[in-house]
Amino acid sequence: MVARDRSIENLIERLNRLPGIGPKSAERLAFHLLKIDRDEALQLARAIENVRAAVRTCSVCFNLDASDPCGVCSDETRDRSIFLVVEDPRELTRFEDVGFRGLYHVLQGRMSQLENIGPDDLTVGALIKRVERDRPAEVCLATNPDLEGEGTARVLAERLQPLGVKITRLARGLPAGSSIAQVSSSILADAIEGRRSLS
């Protein structure tokens, strides 16, 4: 049995460490990177290097951006009375896409008993200090509507309560465009629970 070149094995191993990339996918991707135009492959390497050189974590809200403070935090036209608390920077970009104009706080994850992630592993301490210092009118807890996200929101709500800030949570209900006959019971229960008045 002739071994593959070590550089190939190394690349496969590196790709395999990425989330959602199993051993077979890693192998397929490695040979793809060997098959395509050399420049095309090196562009990907350079893109990784550039992103790590260019992008830093905002010391105020923990967003990722080329500047610190980030573009959002340093934008004087934004509404500073509301902080939207998100798990990750890519969720932040979703809210940007739909036109949210307040400020953010990026937790850098969510609490999880299973993965042994507590408040101290996240930017919770920094959020509390920031709310004490900047006194926003409202903190909206925009963690995901699942087990860990709800648990994280509950802990955050407890910690923020003493500061006298208004604490909100994103609405839960029917996804736009969904069909009532087909959504899950928990979605439907949320939709009834959170029904709002039209009159």
Place this chain on the structure above:
Amino acid sequence: MVARDRSIENLIERLNRLPGIGPKSAERLAFHLLKIDRDEALQLARAIENVRAAVRTCSVCFNLDASDPCGVCSDETRDRSIFLVVEDPRELTRFEDVGFRGLYHVLQGRMSQLENIGPDDLTVGALIKRVERDRPAEVCLATNPDLEGEGTARVLAERLQPLGVKITRLARGLPAGSSIAQVSSSILADAIEGRRSLS
């Protein structure tokens, strides 16, 4: 709407060009590469660079290796009387894994009407010349047991026929429609064992 840093967009776009990586996966991977330890991320970039610097295409059999001729072609202990013709180098490694000890010829793909890939887009001409020059006793066509693979084998058999070499095909112990890169070693070993004559 605040734009994301251009380096992030660029990385997402580069990842999205990889096979099987859609826009959502590309975004997830990009933010993963921003979140993990900087060295860990740069190791991946370096692995891509290294593989492209270290690995070249064998001028004899078109395998990928650090040397040219490759480790297989320059190994004097191998059985030079049989050429196993494969589509891709990663399939070659599967045959190595199950202990095949002959030589290979890597087609660098398969013929496909749909994708407009003909013999001239593959290393078919080089295979013919090589068989004429080195006169192996047998050429085993180990293209995949699916539509394009069978078609490719048929065309190769026609071209090799006039050279008077024994032409074989892997046994149809392989499940039709499967991928050589993914079947178990025992299926693959059976397929080598039961290869049948086409001439």
